[in-house]
Amino acid sequence: MSRIIRRTLLASTVAAAAAMALAGCSLADANATGGGNPADGTVYFGVSAAQTGQYAQYGEQFKQAFDLAVEQVNAAGGIDGHPVALKYEDSQSDPKQSVTVAQKFVNDPEVILVFGDYSSAASIPASPIYTAGKLLQYGFNNSNPDFTDKGTQYQWSSSTTTSDTYTWTADYIKKQGVDSVGVSYLNTSDWGIPAYQAFKAEAAKVDLKITAAEAVDPTSDDYRPSLTKAVAGHPEAFVHIGYGPDAAKLVTQLRAIGFDGTFYGGQDEQSFDGTPDAAGSIIGAQFVQTNPDPAVQAFVKAFTQKYPDDADVTNFEAGAYDALKIAVAAAKAGGTTREGILKGFGEIKDVPSVVYGSVTFDPTTRRILNPQFTPTILKDGKWVAYNG
16 A cells, blocks of 8 residues: 555544544534424435535536436425425545535534535545434445445445446456456555456456556556556557546547557546547446436436536436435435435335436445446547447
8 A cells, every 4th residue: 555545544534533523512413303304394415525626527517417406306396395405515525625524514403414425535534424423425426335335324325336337347348359458547545446456356257368457646647657567568458447537638648659459448527528539438337318218318408408508418417316316215205304314215216217217225235226337439529328
C-alpha cells in the first residue's frame, strides 16, 4: 500500500472518529425522534454529493435527475399526499467532507434518508455516522462491494458491484476472441485495486492473458510511462479500470504512443464521450439511452424537455432518477420516518426502473437481485448497444 493511500485512509478514519465524538447528545436526539415529517408534512431526503471540486459534474447530473423525479412524484400526489423535497450538501465527494455532511444530516430530524455519495471512497468513511444516527445511507452509485459488505442494515445500493462489472468485462472480452490484454487501473484501495483483482481473477479463469498491469494515479496528467509498460507485451486489446475523466486523458495518450487495439473502458460522461480517441471504446452498461423500452423513452423525453441543453442522458442521471423513485416506494411501503423507510427497503419488490426494468433488493446483501449488462460502443460521441 502506498504512502498516499495510507495517509488518505488514516485521514478518513480520523475524520470519522472525530465526527462520531462530536455527535454526543445530538445523535441521541435524532434517534429519539426517528426522523420524520415536519409541521408542513414535507418528506425530506438528503443528498450528499459534489457540488464543487473535481467530481462536480456528477453532482450536477444527479441533481438534474433528482429534481425531475421529485417534480413527477409531487405531481402524482407525493407520498400519501405529503410532498417530497431534497436537502443538498456539498461533500466534494471527499472523505473528510462526506463525514461532516453525514453528521449534519444525522442531526437534522427532518431527513429520513440520504442519497450518496458519488464515490465509495467518500461514502464508506461516512457510514459509521449514518449507522449511529440510524439514518439510511442509500449509496445508489457505490459499486465497491465493501460499501454494503462491511456496512450495516443502514447501507443500501442499487449499483452493480465492481466485482460484477469486471467479472463480466473479462468474460465478454474473452468471448470476443481476444486472448491478451494490457491493463491500467486506478491505484485506490477503495475502488481501483479491488476492481482490478476481480478482473484479474476472472481473466485467469477464462484464460485471458494479462500481458502487463499498471496502477495509475487518477489525478495524473501524464500516463505515458505506465502505458508504455502496459503495452510492451503487445496485447490485442487494452482495459482501463477507472472513471471517465482519467480514461479520457489515458486513451488519448494510449493512441499517441501507437496502440490501436480495442479500448475497454471509460464512462458515459462528457469528458470521455467528447474525446476523439475514445471512439470505438466498449463497456458493459446498465442504461442505454436508445433502449426502445417505453419507460426508458418516457424518461429520456421528460429529461431532455426539462434540460434541453443536455441531449445525452447517461447512467448517472438514470441511476439517480431511479434512486429517488425507489426511496419513495420504500417510504410508501414502510412509512415516512427513518425506521419506516428502512423497513420499506426490505419489503419493496419489482419497483419500476429505467435502468434495470424493475428492482428488488436482496435484504441480506442490500443490493439488487440479478443485475444485467448490455455491451455498448461509443460512436459519434454516443453510446449505443453493440452486438459485435
